[in-house]
Amino acid sequence: MGSENRDRLSSLPDDVLSHILDLIPTKLAVQTSILAKRWRHSWKYVTKLHFDDMRSFTSLDSFTKYVDQVLKLYKTTHVKSFRLDCEMLVPSATTLKWIDEAIRLNVSELEIHPIPLELHRPFVCKTLTRLALCWEDRNITFPIDLPLLKTLDIKVYSNPNLNAFKIIRGCPLLESFSLHVFQDLGDEEYYFNIPTLKCLELNSFRGIYIKKVVLNVPNLEELFVSGRLWSPVVMENFPTLVSVTLSCSRGPELDQSWVELLTGLSGAKSISMRILGNNPSISPMPRFLNLKHFEFRANYSYPLDWLLINQIIESSYELEHLCIKKKPKHPFFDEREDSCWIDPQSVPACMLNNLTSIKFVNFKGQQSDIPFMAYMLGNARVLKTVTIMWDSIPLEEELQLKAELLKPPRASRYCEIHFIASGSRSTST
Known part of the structure; x- marks a missing residue:
């Protein structure tokens, strides 16, 4: 007033x-x-x-x-x-x-x-730029004409070939497509032939086995894959890929499919990965010639796989930023032992020339946590910043962890270590 x-x-x-x-x-x-x-x-x-x-x-x-x-x-x-x-x-x-x-x-x-x-007639809209639908098993038999649509988000219970892919054909300017499939019968092939697409998100919550996923997206910059996508993925055209996020379950019988998937993604500059399943190490691991940033996220149900992390580091010659994210303590999940960290036979090239920052979230000081950090500090020659984050713990235990981490010699004269305890103290040295 x-x-x-x-x-x-x-x-x-x-x-x-x-x-x-x-x-x-x-x-x-x-x-x-x-x-x-x-x-x-x-x-x-x-x-x-x-x-x-x-x-x-x-x-x-x-x-x-x-x-x-x-x-x-x-x-x-x-x-x-x-x-x-x-x-x-x-x-x-x-x-x-x-x-x-x-x-x-x-x-x-x-x-x-x-x-x-249920669309029982043509769906035409000349002004629509974003469309989000949650769809049941409804077969589209009428033309779709969305000439300005750039963003399409679709959730279907099964059989996206009946609807989702038919909508794509009526979107000549599509740049971002998100497909969530709740359940699949395992006998379909998904073909993504979208020349204008820049961002693609695939999520299958309860997918059994999709027969094949074929990606022909020459202008794709961002790719998100999550859920139970346990099917072979054929990468036909990925020249512009920048960022990849993987959060997937996989079966051991599909190891070769995962090698093919990562080979297709090897040109990305940034990869965030969380693979659920036993023995998730990939062999042979492809070379990541452009990778600058790599993040590995652990899951409550599975321990951290140091061998896989080691493989990525050894295969990423241009790696500059490394982030390891463990899960915080959870009252409903038992703490599982991680795999053992084993020093590489030779120092990876990225540690000699490019790796400048390491971030370790929810550091617990477990069996391999300290040996991993000791190796990184002792061999990363151009390292500038190391950030160690942990949940609030008793001061005596915190001081002991800091002492353990400060013992190893540092290959880089200019490396600073930052200790951050959630909700309380933070120190640097």
Whole structure:
């Protein structure tokens, strides 16, 4: 309130008020219409319509009437973001009616999940740039035309060939594609032939065995693979790859497939890896000629595999930054012993010329933790920074760990070691 008891918020221009209302849930924005006469119509000009608060409605009928009324009174001719996230079963015809209304409003970003949706006619939108769908097993038989779409996120329960890949064909400018498959019958082949794609995310939560995954994406820069993708992956075209994140389960019978996968990714500049499964070491390990940053993340269920880390270091001639992330102590998971660290027969080339930083998260001082750090400190000639992070521990135990880590000689005269205890002390030397 101003000095003269004037409501300064209500005197803001309409576009500023609409921007403010865009920052709160749509239902609350609509409720501001009762504040004052000045606010009666302000909500009608918001650029985001998010209908994802069904719990506050007593029935599906009341929710449906609410959405219909909002869309009827809405005044703007362009809605930036339209989201529909329902816990109740909304009829497909009703959902399609709302999607038609969003298209009429020149929607830019559309999110529909987790609603059974059956497209029984062509799906055309000339303004859509981002589409997110959670899809059941619905076969698309009608044309898809999304000429400006750049981002596509799809979750399907099975058989993405029936829908997800058909949508891709109608997106000539697609740059980012995320596919989550909840369950697969194991007899499909996934072909990603997308020349414009820059970012690809594949996730299979309960996949059994996909027959084959073929990647022909000549402009891909970022790749994320997670879940149980235990299938052969054929890498046909990866000249521009920059960043790779792997968080996968694998079976021992697919060792050769993993060699082929990593060979296809060997041109990446950054790799973050978490491989779940027994004996995850890869042989023969391909050479990573461009790798600058490597991160290995441990998992609660499996111990840290030092042999695999050793293989990566020996195969990465240009490696500059190394990060090891152990999992913090967890009350529901037993602590498993890591594999033993074994010094390489010869010092890896990256440690002689390029490795400048090492970060060790959740350091525990276990069987191989200190020998690993002693080897790195004693052989990395251009090392500048080592960061050791651990959970808060008794001061006496912390001082003992620091003493152990400071004993080994350092090959680099300029190396600094930073000790960071979560939530408390941090020191450097």
